[in-house]
Amino acid sequence: MDSKRTNRRELLKGGAALAGGLAALGQTPASAQEHDHSTMAIGGAPNDYPMILGSKEEIEYGHRSKYVTSVRIPHPVGRDSPDEFGKVMHVASPLQDSVGVVTPSSLHYVATTRGSYMPDVDPKKHTLTIHGSVDRALTFTMDDLKRLPSVTRLQFIECAGNRHNGRQKNVQESHGMTSCAEWTGVLLSTLLKECGLKGTATWFVAEGAEEVKGASSMPIAKAMDDCVIAYGMNGEAIRPQNGFPLRLCVPGFEGIFNTKYLRRIKVTDRYYMNYNDYGHLDRDPTEAALAFQIGPKSVITKPSGGMQLSGRGYYEISGLAWSGGGAIRTVEVSTDGGKKWNRAEIKATPQRMAHTRFGYMWNWDGNETEILSRCTDEIGQQQPTREQVAKYWNVPFDRNYRVPGLDNSVMPWRVARDGSVTNGLA
Numbered sequence: 001m002d003s004k005r006t007n008r009r010e011l012l013k014g015g016a017a018l019a020g021g022l023a024a025l026g027q028t029p030a031s032a033q034e035h036d037h038s039t040m041a042i043g044g045a046p047n048d049y050p051m052i053l054g055s056k057e058e059i060e061y062g063h064r065s066k067y068v069t070s071v072r073i074p075h076p077v078g079r080d081s082p083d084e085f086g087k088v089m090h091v092a093s094p095l096q097d098s099v100g101v102v103t104p105s106s107l108h109y110v111a112t113t114r115g116s117y118m119p120d121v122d123p124k125k126h127t128l129t130i131h132g133s134v135d136r137a138l139t140f141t142m143d144d145l146k147r148l149p150s151v152t153r154l155q156f157i158e159c160a161g162n163r164h165n166g167r168q169k170n171v172q173e174s175h176g177m178t179s180c181a182e183w184t185g186v187l188l189s190t191l192l193k194e195c196g197l198k199g200t201a202t203w204f205v206a207e208g209a210e211e212v213k214g215a216s217s218m219p220i221a222k223a224m225d226d227c228v229i230a231y232g233m234n235g236e237a238i239r240p241q242n243g244f245p246l247r248l249c250v251p252g253f254e255g256i257f258n259t260k261y262l263r264r265i266k267v268t269d270r271y272y273m274n275y276n277d278y279g280h281l282d283r284d285p286t287e288a289a290l291a292f293q294i295g296p297k298s299v300i301t302k303p304s305g306g307m308q309l310s311g312r313g314y315y316e317i318s319g320l321a322w323s324g325g326g327a328i329r330t331v332e333v334s335t336d337g338g339k340k341w342n343r344a345e346i347k348a349t350p351q352r353m354a355h356t357r358f359g360y361m362w363n364w365d366g367n368e369t370e371i372l373s374r375c376t377d378e379i380g381q382q383q384p385t386r387e388q389v390a391k392y393w394n395v396p397f398d399r400n401y402r403v404p405g406l407d408n409s410v411m412p413w414r415v416a417r418d419g420s421v422t423n424g425l426a
């Protein structure tokens with residue numbers, strides 16, 4: 001018997017822990033015998049790590065590692081949060097720690113409209129009614145909806161209040177009111193075909209279940225195109241904060257249209273003024289109060305404000321790009337304050353109206369500089385500069401300007417000689 005074989009035997013014989021350990025991974029000790037002993041040692045050698053799987057909690061609904069501490073923060077979108085009643089109405093997602101494109105449900109940003117709260121909706125009692133300019137009004141229970149053909153799509157949502165200025169310290173404060181999740185549900189067009197649209201049907205109003213209903217008017221063409229009545233989010237039921245048990249997903253439209261706790265859709269022959277329009281009518285009261293489609297936008301999430309580079313050398317600049325106009329086509333990164341733009345690598349096939357992860361390998365020479373990103377979407381729209389956005393909203397150009405709508409301008413991060421990264425608008 002050669003010494004190698006002996007070693008292996010002894011390892012197996014003496015290693016009850018090893019055999020049990022492999023069995024727990026779905027490997028039998030017999031198949032383990034196929035491996036040579038250098039592989040076996042991984043399972044065989046006892047280590048110092050305490051075992052964390054075993055508690056009822058961890059078995060039933062797992063938690064992340066205690067070493068991972070990334071959290072959401074209260075966010076003042078246009079008004080104080082917490083407000084005068086101590087309620088936090090807006091919560092920003094920690095984009096600085098994001099990887100890939102899916103926001104975990106527990107870190108998805110949350111926005112509630114003024115005076116709104118998070119209703120505790122019983123899915124067994126919840127229904128969705130579609131009425132108005134239709135041949136027959138229909139009411140669907142959750143079970144009804146789940147019998148219909150489903151779709152699953154990645155989609156970003158962004159609050160119109162997601163605006164950046166020189167006062168914000170990091171990307172969570174400047175851009176954290178957007179997130180991207182995988183939503184599952186039924187196409188709204190499937191339901192509307194069941195109801196039958198009347199010839200006069202040109203708009204629809206979607207309404208939530210709270211006292212303040214969060215109703216918005218949208219063009220019927222959008223309903224028939226790609227709106228989803230969603231009950232699933234990232235592989236499980238939608239979280240209460242994001243609209244449990246049912247929400248309307250309106251790809252690429254401003255966040256406010258994505259009606260949570262959806263209970264009623266009225267098909268109409270005109271734009272209906274609603275509570276959501278209140279406060280958005282600062283200019284021409286005859287025009288549609290809210291801007292529908294979100295423009296192309298991108299931001300570098302790493303390195304970003306508050307981070308520290310450890311010295312000159314290679315870093316992957318990583319960030320997110322998205323557009324209400326469709327899929328992202330290209331992202332460019334500048335590492336010299338916008339003089340030269342370099343094509344970034346897109347990390348996975350860009351999806352329509354979904355966050356797209358980009359990366360660019362950068363060799364930092366240790367000098368002070370500014371890093372920026374800009375994107376172009378599939379219909380050729382390019383992310384604007386800050387000057388262009390100021391002109392669009394007709395406000396004087398200022399690094400701290402306040403525009404009345406969405407700000408999709410390019411965001412600069414400043415890198416100092418000591419490696420510290422700060423807001424380039426400050």
Ligand SMILES: Nc1nc2c(c(=O)[nH]1)N[C@H]1C(S)=C(S)[C@@H](COP(=O)(O)O)O[C@H]1N2
Pocket residue numbers: 108109110111112113114116157158159160207208209210213214241242243254255256257258259260261262
């Ligand atoms: N019913 C209802 N729907 C709502 C809201 C609300 O307060 N109530 N907030 C809207 C706003 S302002 C935004 S930006 C998005 C936020 O979705 P989220 O909280 O899932 O991120 O939901 C929209 N839908």
Ligand SMILES: [Mo]
Pocket residue numbers: 111158159160161255256
């Ligand atoms: Mo919002």
